[in-house]
Amino acid sequence: MSSSPRVTQSSIRTRTMASLQRNLSKTQVAQDQISSGKQLKRPSDSPTGTVTALQLRGEVRANKKYSANADDAVGRLGTVQDTLGNSLELINKVRDLTLAAISDGGTTSDANAARAAELEQIKGTLVQFSNSKYLDRPVFGGSTPDAAAYDSNGAYIGEEAGETLRAIGPNAKVRVDIRGPEAFGNDYLVDASGNYVDASGNAVADADRVANPTQLFHVLDSVISAMKTGDYTALNTGLQNIDKASDQLKSTLSDVGARYNRVTQMKQSAEDRLMSVSSQLSDIEDVDLPKAIMELQLQQTSYQAALAATAKVIQPSLIDFLR
Structure with missing residues (x-):
């Protein structure tokens, strides 16, 4: 005969707060992306994307230098x-x-x-x-x-x-x-x-x-x-x-x-x-703004719904009345 795990107010409260925290973290990520315009802020966001972005940045610098050198050459040869x-x-x-x-x-x-x-x-x-x-x-x-x-x-x-x-x-x-x-x-x-x-x-x-x-x-x-x-x-x-x-x-x-x-x-x-x-670099680093805004709105709606559900699940205890 198997016994069901005991569910207490404390465990409900702990799990609920953890879920709310995860939801809030996702909301914060979406908000950061919109405010910065970048979806890559640290290597852990996308290791492969970070490597590709670094390679592309090196190529961008090289081509900027080639273009600047060409401008100088055009000026000299033109003279x-x-x-x-x-x-x-x-x-x-x-x-x-x-x-x-x-x-x-x-x-x-x-x-x-x-x-x-x-x-x-x-x-x-x-x-x-x-x-x-x-x-x-x-x-x-x-x-x-x-x-x-x-x-x-x-x-x-x-x-x-x-x-x-x-x-x-x-x-x-x-x-x-x-x-x-x-x-x-x-x-x-x-x-x-x-x-x-x-x-x-x-x-x-x-x-x-x-x-x-x-x-x-x-x-x-x-x-x-x-x-x-x-x-x-x-x-x-x-x-x-x-x-x-x-x-x-x-x-x-x-x-x-x-x-x-x-x-x-x-x-x-x-x-x-x-x-x-x-x-190519923009495709890797820059955020898709419409998509990020929709994601933020979705996370905010989800967070508000989770708060409303939590308020119904976690009822006031005797300790709450004694405070």
Whole structure:
């Protein structure tokens, strides 16, 4: 013969209070989710969801960094692109003036003197272009910490080695700088003693430097000098060097344009991926507000019903009357 377990007022009261507490806890959870907007507040809420959320957060940070790097690359390459385009327009003007001087037979004249004066002004403008800056750093100076890539005479004073790279995607880096000699031609450097040397550090005689003006500003100097002296042969040589300088600028501009396009494409890709990952993260972390509100209302209704039922089940005892 089995006996039923004895049910006392104390056991009823204990079980009832435990049930009320569980119901109240669920109400509190629903209320916290609505107030915070998050369904994950601690790893114990969803261990697998927490791991996935951490992975997605890492990807969000990476794509934000890629997008920021792409913005910087677009700014730098855009500055270089605009500068080279403006420089090419001036080079075309230089070519027209040189052709006009050659058409005059290379003789010294007031017209050639005026052309030479105009070329000097154009050279000054081109030197300013060569010192164009982005975020207060010369874009043609390599990694130089100085404020200029070229001195007032058009001599390159920037860094000869090194590249400035930006990570714009997973395992994707792009160079965002152009050193002056790559755009404006090979230049003779000035060493610590003030002597001209080539890129290998070998001394260059003044006569050789003048006779081999491979750099744009040296070319301009030779053309200006030829115009002033009426040297027809030097003007023809200068015209050929101007065409070479123009071709080099065009080639550099094409390379920069290709890099610019790649950066903009990678930037769009990073932003699209960021949007996708952020949506996935929201699905895991963020609460479904309508569902949470319905859950809160359900728990509140359940709690009120439990309170009403408890009031009927737990009747006042003799002790309650003696209090």
